[in-house]
Amino acid sequence: MLANSFPSPDHVIELRGVTRRFGAKRALDNVSLAVPRGIVFGLVGANGAGKTTLIRHFLGLLKAQAGTVRVLGLDPVQDPVGVLSRVGYLSEEGDLPGWMRVDELMRYMRAFYPTWDEAYAQDLRRQFALDPAAKVKTLSKGQKARAGLLVALAYRPELLLLDEPSSGLDPIVRRDILGAIVRTIADEGRTVLFSSHLLDEVERISDHVAMLKGGRMLFAGELDEIKQSHHRLTLRFENELRQPPALGGALSWEGRGREWTAVASGRLEALTLAASAAGAEVVEQNALSLDEIFLAQVGSPSAPAEEVLP
Ligand code: ATP
Numbered sequence: 001m002l003a004n005s006f007p008s009p010d011h012v013i014e015l016r017g018v019t020r021r022f023g024a025k026r027a028l029d030n031v032s033l034a035v036p037r038g039i040v041f042g043l044v045g046a047n048g049a050g051k052t053t054l055i056r057h058f059l060g061l062l063k064a065q066a067g068t069v070r071v072l073g074l075d076p077v078q079d080p081v082g083v084l085s086r087v088g089y090l091s092e093e094g095d096l097p098g099w100m101r102v103d104e105l106m107r108y109m110r111a112f113y114p115t116w117d118e119a120y121a122q123d124l125r126r127q128f129a130l131d132p133a134a135k136v137k138t139l140s141k142g143q144k145a146r147a148g149l150l151v152a153l154a155y156r157p158e159l160l161l162l163d164e165p166s167s168g169l170d171p172i173v174r175r176d177i178l179g180a181i182v183r184t185i186a187d188e189g190r191t192v193l194f195s196s197h198l199l200d201e202v203e204r205i206s207d208h209v210a211m212l213k214g215g216r217m218l219f220a221g222e223l224d225e226i227k228q229s230h231h232r233l234t235l236r237f238e239n240e241l242r243q244p245p246a247l248g249g250a251l252s253w254e255g256r257g258r259e260w261t262a263v264a265s266g267r268l269e270a271l272t273l274a275a276s277a278a279g280a281e282v283v284e285q286n287a288l289s290l291d292e293i294f295l296a297q298v299g300s301p302s303a304p305a306e307e308v309l310p
Contacts, residue, residue: 006068006070007070007073008034009073010036010037011034011035011036011037011070012035012036012037012071012072012158012159012191013033013034013035013058013070013071013159013193014033014034014035014069014070015031015032015033015034015057015064015067015068015069015070016032016067016068017030017031017032017066017067017068018030018031018032018054018057018064018066018067018068018069019031019064019065019066019067020050020053020057020062020064020065020215021065026214026215027050027053027215028050028053028054028057028064028215029214029215029216030066030067030216031050031054031067031212031215031216031217032067032217033054033210033217033220034220035191035193035208036191036208037189037191038186038189038190038191039186039191039192039207039208040182040183040185040186040191040192040194040205040206040207040208041191041192041193041194041206041207041208041209041210042194042195042196042202042203042205042206042208042209042210042223043055043193043194043195043196043209043210043212044195044196044197044199044202044209044210044211044212044290044294045195045211045212045213045298046213046298049212049213049214049215050212050214050215051163051195051212052092052163052195053215054212055089055161055163055193055195057069057076058071058076058087058161058193059071059076059083059084059087059089059161060075060076060077060080060083060084063077071083071087071159072086072087072158072159085113086157086158086159087157087158087159087160087161088152088153088155088157088159088160088161089152089160089161089162089163090145090148090149090152090160090161090162090163090165091148091163092163092164092167096136096144096147096148096151097136098135098136098137099135099136099137100135100136101132101133101134101135101136102125102130102131102132102133102134102136102139102147103132103133105136105147105151106121106125106132106150106151106154109151109154109155110154113154113155115155115156115157116154116155117154117155117156118154120153120154120156121150121154124149124150124153124154125150127177128143128146128147128149128150128173128177129146130143130146130147130150141168142168142169142170142173144168145165145167145168145169146169146173149162149165149178149181153181153185156190157190158190158191159190159191159192159193160182160185160190160191160192160193160194161193161194162182162192162193162194162195163194163195164194164195164196164197165178165194165196166178166196166198166201174198174201175201179201179204179205182194182205183205186207199289199290199291199294200289200290200291202290203223203289203290203291206223207222207223208220208221208222208223209221209223209226209290211294211297211298213297213298218297218298219297223290226290226293227287227288227290227293228267229265229266229267230263230264230265230288230292230293230296231263231264231266231268231271231285231286231287231288232261232262232263232264232284232285232286232287232288232292233261233262233264233271233272233275233282233284233285234255234259234260234261234282234283234284234285235247235259235260235261235262235275235278235280235281235282235283236258236259236280236281236283237258237259237260237278237279237280238258238279239258240257240258241256241257241258241260244260244262245260245278245280246278247262247264247271247274247275247278248266248274249264249265249266249270249271249274250262250263250264251263251264251265251296251297251299252295252296252299259283260280261284263288263292263293263296265296265297268285
């Protein structure tokens with residue numbers, strides 16, 4: 001048996017040390033993650049950071065080359081039916097059968113899922129303004145995204161995985177409908193994990209956030225904690241400096257002469273002490289948006305972004 005009760009019954013997703021290579025490319029590098037039940041979890045990272053690869057592991061579409069994946073307590077590669085019957089998934093590509101009409105697609109999906117809620121499905125169809133007689137292949141990109149979301153939601157899955165749900169959705173659907181649906185699901189005790197490049201949206205609706213960079217997990221945890229552990233600090237030094245000062249936790253610097261502004265990760269008290277040890281006084285400090293944290297973290301040269309294997 002594994003130590004610390006793996007997987008924990010409180011976690012709908014639990015990964016330990018997952019690594020995945022495509023040829024010489026390390027798409028996921030020793031990724032560990034725990035997603036608690038009943039929350040909205042935002043997954044962010046630059047293009048190619050590994051978000052889709054990670055989500056494909058949750059679905060058993062990819063097998064971890066190292067490490068362990070558990071979803072709803074099960075191994076999705078060993079027990080795909082046990083996992084997929086309880087998980088809703090909207091892929092980035094939205095791969096729906098183009099030859100079906102919207103109403104046929106709904107009937108087809110209903111046959112697969114005993115938990116399909118027809119009244120809810122019809123509500124969503126009306127909310128998403130989808131014509132039941134329209135062929136899927138004739139729908140616009142945004143309408144296809146709505147249809148994909150409808151079929152992922154209508155069987156009320158315990159875990160909803162949305163890969164870039166906002167791409168293709170107009171701002172009204174994104175803000176009013178997607179945001180409301182996602183929050184309702186979490187309020188009902190179910191879990192939503194979604195990847196997105198829209199950091200303001202992630203910040204608005206997520207309880208937890210994870211940030212990937214070059215296949216590595218930079219951090220994962222409660223959004224409030226993440227925000228409390230990043231700060232913008234303006235430091236004033238006694239003497240002019242020609243280059244940015246050395247300060248543990250600093251991710252980026254701007255400034256010159258005696259005044260320098262850093263985006264830094266760490267507890268405010270610890271950063272203030274470090275600044276004072278470096279001979280500076282903190283003259284201003286501000287909280288950061290998730291967008292600013294992302295830019296500082298992803299732009300910083302901390303972890304090697306890519307590793308080419310021998
Ligand atoms: P985006 O935001 O652009 O959708 P992402 O974070 O979802 O990116 P992934 O699609 O997971 O990133 O890709 C991670 C890395 O793995 C990329 O460098 C990508 O080229 C590579 N990769 C993913 N799938 C494959 C594959 N089937 N074969 C080869 N390389 C792949």
